[in-house]
Amino acid sequence: MQITDARVIVTCPGRNFVTLKILTEDGVYGLGDATLNGRELAVASYLNDHVIPLIIGRDARRIEDLWQYLYKGAYWRRGPVTMSAIAAVDTALWDIKGKVANLPVYQLLGGASREGVMVYGHANGTDVEDAVKSVAHYLDLGYKAIRVQSGVPGLSSTYGVGRGTMPYEPAEKGAAPENRWSTEAYLNFVPKLFARMRSEFGDEIHLLHDVHHRLTPIEAARAGRSLEPYHLFWLEDPTPGELQQGFRLIRQHTVTPLAVGEVFNTIFDCQQLIQEQLIDYIRTTVVHAGGISHLRKIAALAELHQVRTGSHGATDLSPVCMAAALHFDLSVHNFGVQEYMRHTDETDAVFPHEYGFQDGFMYPGDAPGLGVDIDEDLAAVYAYDPAFLPVNRTLDGTMHSW
Ligand code: KDG
Ligand code: MG
Secondary structure (H helix, E strand, O other): OOEEEEEEEEEOOOEEEEEEEEEEOOOOOEEEEEEOOOHHHHHHHHHHOOOOOHOOOEOOOOOOHHHHHHHHOOOOOOHHHHHHHHHHHHHHHHHHHHHHOOOOOHHHOOOOOOOOEEEEEEEOOOOOOHHHEEEEEEEOOOOOEEEEEEOOOOOOOOOOOOOOOOOOOOOEOOOOOOEEHHHHHHHHHHHHHHHHHHHOOOOOEEEEEOOHHHHHOOHHHHHHHHHHHHOOOOEEOOOOOOOOOHHHHHHHOOOOOEEEOOOOOOHHOOHHHHHHOOOEEEEEOOOOOOHHHHHHHHHHHHHOOOOEEEEOOOOOOHHHHHHHHHHHHHOOOOOOOOOOOOOOOHHHHHEEOOOEEEEEEEEOOOOOOOEOOOHHHHHHHHHOOOEEOEEEEEOOOOOEEO
16 A cells, blocks of 8 residues: 655644645545644655655555654654654554554554543643632533643743633744743742642642743752642653653652653653653653654553653644544553643634543544544645744843743
8 A cells, every 4th residue: 555645734723733644545645743833844844855755655554664764764863853753654654544444543552441531731820819710710621630830929921821711832923932930939839839729629630730841850859849738640841851860869859740751752762761760651742752653662661660641732732643642542551641732723623633522531533543634725724934932041041941
């Protein structure tokens, strides 16, 4: 079953998405998400210039072989651009395999390990009371797990505090917006935020929080310890993940569960964290970590070490990625939770899909393949619009992790 054509579709229905569509001689096609927020065209070029010419004429059924061909064949290993491009091919081939077999992809991955996929929503507020209202809203919608972010007193802007009424992970036109950061202000504030949440909402709801890579290991240890009375489901990216051994220090001081991995691209980026049980949840996702095939290998390694999955699912990952993530989540044994930020109606119209949310859980649906499509005419209406992620500086102007 030869690949006869492939094209990259770049569209901006409110934000930029890159999608790979692979077509076969049988007329069956598959989709893969290739979106890398803020660096979208690098992946589009990698696919157009360096991948599509190599895959035309190859057998669409040989998913693992084609993965290895693109990974080993590039000679240059890993990295978000390469791995997003490989992920897009891999995801599209799983979609094709499902359509040919007339089965939803989760059935090809071993079938459902659970009835539904628990997801967490994004509550946030400019201050604590605003965040309380937002959590109440997510509870009304049926969520069982809620991430809570709030503005920090004394800081003009902070990661995770949204704009408008829809969830939105930033990427802004023109120059990258600059946030300001004070570790002291944050560390003093964050236990108060969660003390208020528990006093308002009780012990049962799962609460999560994202530090977004901003602390050193010992500062992260303090944050984790100070949050123990509020028993978070997880504390995410407490310190930048490149320093994998840094998590040993955090682990010596706190039992707050840790989640890491949304910026990782391969199993090699997280093997120490997993093998030494330095984290509890691995957040690699289909689009940025080599597709469904590679994510399954990461999950298998994690299963050995009692680490569960918690894939990244922000709005900068397209509905194609969301669909693929849900098939993976439903099937993999050591699933933990899936991040879910609703896309806008414009985005949903460009990417019609079978998956849906009900009472805190999501379901990929039973359509053959991934159960997601792209309306190419509508996609063409929304031209690419360059945008940049924010950057972050400490109060004295030093560059810091955003
Ligand atoms: O593009 C960057 C976002 O995907 C990232 O900031 C989202 O940290 C994130 C999260 O946990 O969703
Ligand atoms: Mg995060």
